[in-house]
Amino acid sequence: DAKTTQPNSMESNEEEPVHLPCNHSTISGTDYIHWYRQLPSQGPEYVIHGLTSNVNNRMASLAIAEDRKSSTLILHRATLRDAAVYYCIPDNTGNQFYFGTGTSLTVIP
Amino acid sequence: GAVVSQHPSRVICKSGTSVKIECRSLDFQATTMFWYRQFPKQSLMLMATSNEGSKATYEQGVEKDKFLINHASLTLSTLTVTSAHPEDSSFYICSAYRATGNYGYTFGSGTRLTVV
Numbered sequence: 001d002a003k004t005t006q007p008n009s010m011e012s013n014e015e016e017p018v019h020l021p022c023n024h025s026t027i028s029g030t031d032y033i034h035w036y037r038q039l040p041s042q043g044p045e046y047v048i049h050g051l052t053s054n055v056n057n058r059m060a061s062l063a064i065a066e067d068r069k070s071s072t073l074i075l076h077r078a079t080l081r082d083a084a085v086y087y088c089i090p091d092n093t094g095n096q097f098y099f100g101t102g103t104s105l106t107v108i109p
Numbered sequence: 110g111a112v113v114s115q116h117p118s119r120v121i122c123k124s125g126t127s128v129k130i131e132c133r134s135l136d137f138q139a140t141t142m143f144w145y146r147q148f149p150k151q152s153l154m155l156m157a158t159s160n161e162g163s164k165a166t167y168e169q170g171v172e173k174d175k176f177l178i179n180h181a182s183l184t185l186s187t188l189t190v191t192s193a194h195p196e197d198s199s200f201y202i203c204s205a206y207r208a209t210g211n212y213g214y215t216f217g218s219g220t221r222l223t224v225v
Contacts, residue, residue: 034214036214038153043204043218044153044204044216046214046215085152087152097206097214099145099153100152101152
């Protein structure tokens, strides 16, 4: 399983964009990059995933480096409800989905 | 969408007793389900992977006789914590994998287990 490196914590002002980086230099060629977030005392929630191309959905955008060794989750306008721990997880097989330490995002009103 | 229901959300049990946690995929069939444990201020730790109709695969260091996993149908997996002790108090989370569509891994809302 590919190891990931994320900042332990980040802060953002409300209604400003947030760029959450993730390093996954040992990712295999067929691993998707998944992003999940977890609010306190809740199960993780799907945010976005991608393979090679940048991806957009209603929650966020995912920018994937050309060499796929890193990616960035972009929240275009942070709200207080976006305060959570964000995890990036490379995975492909549907077997064993491992979490790293994640980034705790604080949104400042 | 893909919905996973986990029950109970909270449970308090006495030391030495057993507790069963259920994980159901409500609107899809999940051939693979996962069980995680999370201690305060820590990340999720994968405990085991369960496949419908076969024995669960446990991660290294997880006692299979203590954490019994049953995945008897495509929509239900259960985790039983046997002879629970205070150190088993934790947040247990299940996940179901949907191979079709765009859903991937869907997580339950978690079970807060407190052993007194």
